[in-house]
Amino acid sequence: MQRLPSSLRGTNRAHHHLQIRSTRTYATQPAASAHSAVNYAHQLRTLEQLKQGSKRPLTLTEKLLYSHLITSGNREWNLEKIQRGHSILELRPDRVACHDATATMALLQFISAGLPRVAVPTTVHSDHLIISEKGAEEDLRRAETEHREVYEFLSSASKKYGIGFWKPGSGIIHTVIFENHAVPGGLIIGTDSHTPNAGGLGMLGIGVGGADAVDAMSGMPWELVAPKVVGVRLTGQLQGWTSTKDIICKLAGLLSVSGGKGRVIEFFGPGTQTLGATAMATVCNMSAEIGSTSCIFPYSDAMGRYLQATGRADSAERIEAGNTRSTLLTADEGSDDYYDQIIELDLTSLEPHVNGPYTPDLAHPISKLKDAVAGQDWPVELSHAMVGSCTNSSYEDLDKARQIVSQARAAGITKFKTPFMVSPGSERIRATAEADGILQELRDAGAKVLSSSCGPCVGSWDRKDVAKKQKNSVISSFNRNFIGRHDSNPATHSFVTSPELVTAFAYGGRLDFNPLTDSIASDKGNVRLSPPVGEELPTRFESGQDLFQPPSSDGGAEAVAIHPDSERLQLLQPFPAWQKGAAQTMELLIKVKGKCTTDHISPAGPWYKYRGHLENISNNMLTTATNAFLPADDPQLLGHTRHPITAELQVVPQVARNLKQRGVRWCIVGDHNYGEGSSREHAALEPRYLGGVAVIARSFARIHETNLKKQGMLPLTFEDPATYDRIAEGDRISLIGVEEGELVPHSQVVMRVTPREGQAWEAKLNHSYHAGQIAWLRAGSALNHIKATALS
Secondary structure (H helix, E strand, C coil), X not given: CCCXXXXXXXXXXXXXXXXXXXXXXXXXXXXXXXXXXXXXXXXHHHHHHHHCCCCCCCCHHHHHHHCCECCCCCCCCCHHHCCCCCCEEEECCCEEEEEHHHHHHHHHHHHHHCCCCCCCCEEEECCCCXXXXXXXXXXXXXXXHHCHHHHHHHHHHHHHHCCEEECCCCEXXXXXXXXXXXXXXXXXXXXXXXXXXXXXXXXXXXXCCHHHHHHHHCCCCEEEECCEEEEEEEECCXXXXXXXXXXXXXXXXXXXXXXXXXXXXEXXXXXXXXXXXXXXXXXXHHHHHHCCCEEECCCCHHHHHHHHHCCCHHHHHHHHHCCHHHHCCCCCCCHHHHCCEEEEEECCCCCCEEECCCCCCCEEXXXXXXXXXXXXXXXXXXXXXXXXXXXXXXXXXXXXXXXXXXXXXXXXXXXCCCCEEECCCEHHHHHHHHHCCHHHHHHHCCCEECCCCCHHHHCCECCCCCCXXXXXXXXXXXXXXXXXXXXCCCCEEEEECCHHHHHHHHHHCECCCCCCCCCEEECCEEECCCCCCCCCCCCECCCCCCCEECCCCCCCCXXXXXXXXXXCECCCCCCCCCCCCCCCCEEEEEEECCCCEHHHHCCCHHHHHHCECHHHHHHHXXXXXXXXXXXXXXXHHCCEEECCCCCCEEEHHHHHHHHHHCCCCEEEEECCCECECCCCCHHHHHHHHCCEEEEEECCECHHHHHHHHHCCCEEEEECCHHHHHHCCCCCEEEEECCCCCCCCCCCEEEEEEECCCCCCEXXXXXXXXXXXXXXXXHHCCHHHHHHHCCCC
């Protein structure tokens, strides 16, 4: 368990504010565990084999993805024949990562596969379940008590199957990966949508569902539709209050939450060489909020400095010793002609941004925020300011917050006006920030220092300062700000920005405060804060506590801890195979209106404790979704639907369970970008478990669409999005063209709608299945198919 060693309290090492291009040498910190090895020679051979003499320059995305193609067996790859947006790539990731809220279900699926150990280096990270309330030490003690059963399961399963286990307090999954396991040129998949964080170190990271992770852990090929590539050319250099957070906030405003679907965001241009590694990770991390497959930066000197500072100087030396940097870790000259889209971004003129509320793509340049606030019914007084999350909890982020605090104290302002909370990204960062006096300085100003975990960003916040459904505004350095995301309160207006702006807002106390132009009253007169200077790395990283359980070499005799009467863990039973006629005369469970993220489909917060128990967590299905047939302005009706048989108004999962008990199959109709946000596969498992057959939407988010397929559900889209408007309450839906031999790649499905009154009508639907995925549907799930074929 994480502790704050008394020997570190009050210690204050001198600060040396570094420019990004500092030539200073850093004391190295031994890596907590052996990091992933990558075989650059093999990757380069794969690329040469792929090119087959082609002289076409490759983007960095293509290099990193295509160099991980599986070339064994009868597989033959040809660069000129790979079609972005269409071709199915079979890949071998270098590493798999899961956090505690997704690892339970992923491991339960892996256990049911019957394999002795994982085939790919895998780690599990304890970061989501820790509830933030009183501060680091007390919150960690509470977590170890409340979640002991889950932690014991994760620890024992990790020992048995050769998985590394990072214990509570070790840090947030993406930060720990970045510090210990990320390798330039590698490919990592993780059961969290913010896995692209690794792109800040030149490693391609892709968020997936648990079933996808199990494929890779089992040694099976991991499949991905060849993504398109959006090139973002960076020129100039960040100025004043502008930070790398503003790069991605700006892009979110330009591209929207779905603009990156099926695309990798690849940065290039001279501006990339002016940024620190963790700063680039911030951009890559939050690229999930535009729906991108991944995000990547070319290798830079800053990445080499970070590798050295975190005990991986050998990796940096290996890259520089050969020609790996130019041949594999940067795009080929001339490859910008092969981007599907190019966005130009001048860092020098880029303005600080504040995005929100309720969606991360509602972008406000700071100069226009005051007018936006005046024109809306948003609470102006800020109820909380928070620095942390996997997006912004680096040493540099915390030190920028400290610099603002130092300025305020020097001006006679001793305390924050708005309650302020801060979460270090890892135990290493916590120990270093403690040793350097950063955390103590923040505490002295009134900050509450939370554990090195996700906390309020993912809804793990035991909040007591506002009543449920009381309107209030919060501002944070987080990545996501969906309705009810932080505190399960649909009336909380959440805004995201950089750590330095969050800290300044904590002194301003109001959403219409502009630290670039507005002053703060103090005993010494009005004070205008100055922008902090980024310190890329500390003098040296402290070790902190060793909270890593390394993979065992032989866990065959290890018993996995699952209590038979547990309310939190439940062994999985295989879903039944497809039954002919399953999609005929389905009842319409709910027609969802507007934004429906995986947080709406399977809310987090208090539900985290049931993530390993499918029966229990299914009681949260769609409980915060908006029903198109009910008044949208009544929060009491969120997550409710009318029973299609009894006409009773009930919560959605209650109706779904009753229909399942009656043997009645049902479907869901969704709006645009259905299932955006988190990668949580519970949003696909729950409707499958409760008897759902299909989800028909205007469009889907990438990960959720794949998750539905993996669990044996039918994700279908309207050929004409306007068909959504014709669906009425009480309609019964039948699908024609989904049976054996009918559903094939590129075929269409006919939806026949039978209203309670009036004539039946038909409309065409599309699907994105390829032949291998159709086999998942027939088997009942991808896992059923693996067990019945490849693993037999």
